[in-house]
Amino acid sequence: MDTEDNILKQISIFAENKPGRLADIADKLKNADVNIRAFNIAEAGEFGIIRMVVDNPDKAYESLHNTGFTVSETNVLGIEMEDVPGSLSNIANSLGEHGINIDYSYAFVTKTEKALLIVRVDDIKGAISVLDDASFKLVDMEEIKHL
Amino acid sequence: MEYWDPHIERMPVDELRQLQEYKLKQLINYVYSHSPFYKKRLDDAGIKPEDINSLEDVKKLPFTYKQDLRDNYPTGMFCVPNTQLVRFHASSGTSGKPTVVGYTRNDINCWANSLARALTSIGIGRGDNMQVSYGYGLFTGGLGLHYGAEEVSASVLPTSAGNTGRQIELMQDLGTSVIACTPSYMLYMNEAAKNMGISIKDDTDLKIGILGAEPWSEEMRKRIEDTTGIKAYDIFGTSELSGPLFTECKYQDGIHIWADQFLVEIIDPDTGEPLPDGERGELAITTLSKEALPLIRYKVGDLTALNSEPCECGRTHPRITRITGRVDDMLVVRGVNVFPGQIEAVLMNIPEVGEHFQIIVDRVNEMDMMKVQIEMTDTAFSDRVNDIISLEKKVESALKSVLNVSVKVELVEQGSLPRTVGKSKKVIDNRNL
Numbered sequence: 079m080d081t082e083d084n085i086l087k088q089i090s091i092f093a094e095n096k097p098g099r100l101a102d103i104a105d106k107l108k109n110a111d112v113n114i115r116a117f118n119i120a121e122a123g124e125f126g127i128i129r130m131v132v133d134n135p136d137k138a139y140e141s142l143h144n145t146g147f148t149v150s151e152t153n154v155l156g157i158e159m160e161d162v163p164g165s166l167s168n169i170a171n172s173l174g175e176h177g178i179n180i181d182y183s184y185a186f187v188t189k190t191e192k193a194l195l196i197v198r199v200d201d202i203k204g205a206i207s208v209l210d211d212a213s214f215k216l217v218d219m220e221e222i223k224h225l
Numbered sequence: 226m227e228y229w230d231p232h233i234e235r236m237p238v239d240e241l242r243q244l245q246e247y248k249l250k251q252l253i254n255y256v257y258s259h260s261p262f263y264k265k266r267l268d269d270a271g272i273k274p275e276d277i278n279s280l281e282d283v284k285k286l287p288f289t290y291k292q293d294l295r296d297n298y299p300t301g302m303f304c305v306p307n308t309q310l311v312r313f314h315a316s317s318g319t320s321g322k323p324t325v326v327g328y329t330r331n332d333i334n335c336w337a338n339s340l341a342r343a344l345t346s347i348g349i350g351r352g353d354n355m356q357v358s359y360g361y362g363l364f365t366g367g368l369g370l371h372y373g374a375e376e377v378s379a380s381v382l383p384t385s386a387g388n389t390g391r392q393i394e395l396m397q398d399l400g401t402s403v404i405a406c407t408p409s410y411m412l413y414m415n416e417a418a419k420n421m422g423i424s425i426k427d428d429t430d431l432k433i434g435i436l437g438a439e440p441w442s443e444e445m446r447k448r449i450e451d452t453t454g455i456k457a458y459d460i461f462g463t464s465e466l467s468g469p470l471f472t473e474c475k476y477q478d479g480i481h482i483w484a485d486q487f488l489v490e491i492i493d494p495d496t497g498e499p500l501p502d503g504e505r506g507e508l509a510i511t512t513l514s515k516e517a518l519p520l521i522r523y524k525v526g527d528l529t530a531l532n533s534e535p536c537e538c539g540r541t542h543p544r545i546t547r548i549t550g551r552v553d554d555m556l557v558v559r560g561v562n563v564f565p566g567q568i569e570a571v572l573m574n575i576p577e578v579g580e581h582f583q584i585i586v587d588r589v590n591e592m593d594m595m596k597v598q599i600e601m602t603d604t605a606f607s608d609r610v611n612d613i614i615s616l617e618k619k620v621e622s623a624l625k626s627v628l629n630v631s632v633k634v635e636l637v638e639q640g641s642l643p644r645t646v647g648k649s650k651k652v653i654d655n656r657n658l
């Protein structure tokens with residue numbers, strides 16, 4: 079398996095904590111015909127970072143960047159989970175044993191009732207091989223498109 | 226051409242001082258007999274024209290303030306009848322009445338001559354296309370540079386301020402080599418050009434910017450030169466003295482003040498006494514050639530220092546160092562004096578920080594709170610909250626160490642702070658002082 083296939087491009091956006099910003103972003107993506115699969119907001123007082131997994135990250139990046147947002151693409155992993163509480167600690171433990179740190183993670187449930195965990199780690203290639211060895215299933219961009 | 230007027234510009238300092246002395250005596254006689262305002266001012270101070278015999282005697286003369294012009298609105302301080310005037314300019318009256326300046330034909334000529342010397346010292350002349358993006362109209366920036374540029378036979382594009390898309394289009398199509406505008410407008414244009422898919426650095430012939438009309442820092446100059454690929458020169462002048470008059474020469478080490486036309490002093494704000502070379506204080510200028518509205522020891526309100534050392538360019542006229550702020554711009558925050566220019570200098574030294582910022586001062590529970598909002602940039606952005614918080618902390622501690630007062634730093638969205646085509650408003654003081 080090619081490791082590159084398992085890397086998801088997450089869209090990260092800088093936003094002030096002002097009413098209407100999220101709706102604004104959703105609007106821009108809707109106009110660009112981009113579908114949001116998962117999202118998470120990390121708030122820190124006056125500002126927040128909106129993180130999203132979408133079906134077409136390049137198009138999302140372009141439409142947000144062109145409308146003046148500060149936006150970046152970040153490499154993350156999407157891990158399928160069967161039993162949420164148990165898997166979460168298993169994942170963290172497997173990575174931790176190999177000295178790989180999780181920068182942040184967030185979970186969401188797909189339409190087919192599957193739970194997915196999105197993680198950003200400090201060593202993405204290492205994480206892929208560790209998770210692969212531990213028989214975790216990583217989703218790729220194609221699967222995200224068809225969720 | 227190296228000098229516009231080589232004889233005057235390279236005149237030995239002794240001769241220059243003799244010329245100043247002669248013109249100062251003439252000036253005092255002139256205002257005493259032509260200006261009821263100055264006659265009374267001198268009488269009240271117990272000074273007769275015959276008391277002024279040397280250049281040192283200038284110290285005996287009282288200062289003139291902007292308030293004097295307001296009190297004598299509109300033309301109470303003019304020394305010539307209306308029949309002698311060929312133009313008026315007026316400054317906006319943001320605080321109180323506007324000030325009105327009148328010009329005789331000779332005043333207009335002297336003004337253009339002063340800028341002709343300045344532009345030549347930068348290397349601007351025939352063959353240059355100069356876009357004047359200062360406002361035209363009652364504000365002196367537009368017309369001042371316009372006349373100066375024509376005097377040196379540059380071709381003027383009188384675009385005035387605003388309509389930025391068109392400005393950039395003309396800049397490209399006509400091959401503008403020189404632009405005159407405020408530093409904040411230069412940055413704004415650069416940003417607007419980028420949004421149009423145009424790089425000022427790579428896609429235009431722009432080589433020189435003559436920037437001023439608001440205080441800016443050395444660090445800002447570096448930022449502008451790096452991002453736009455131009456050489457940026459500081460310009461100085463104020464409407465009461467005619468308008469923009471002086472610039473740096475190509476050595477970019479202080480602004481030459483033409484001593485045959487203006488006598489410059491730096492005054493200790495506490496004692497009112499003149500300060501020696503190199504010491505920072507309040508600028509006071511005496512006009513030596515103006516006819517319609519001559520001014521004696523006019524306190525311009527800018528803080529700077531004098532450098533009388535001969536310049537590498539061969540000019541003997543003194544230079545003023547970069548203006549660090551205006552007396553009026555000084556903020557007192559928890560008893561500490563803070564100039565917006567200091568904040569700008571700190572910010573421009575931090576590479577992750579963008580050019581756009583705003584200072585907000587509030588009083589919360591009897592306590593002054595200063596906040597600096599800075600726009601996020603693509604390079605500074607990280608998807609990790611801690612990275613952004615540590616950048617805020619880094620800027621906070623850099624500001625604290627220079628200002629000696631704590632500042633809260635807030636990163637805000639790109640494009641969220643106001644942009645301006647003229648003088649930028651960097652400070653919002655919400656205190657009712």
Ligand SMILES: [Zn+2]
Nearest residue numbers: 474536538540
């Ligand atoms: Zn020089």
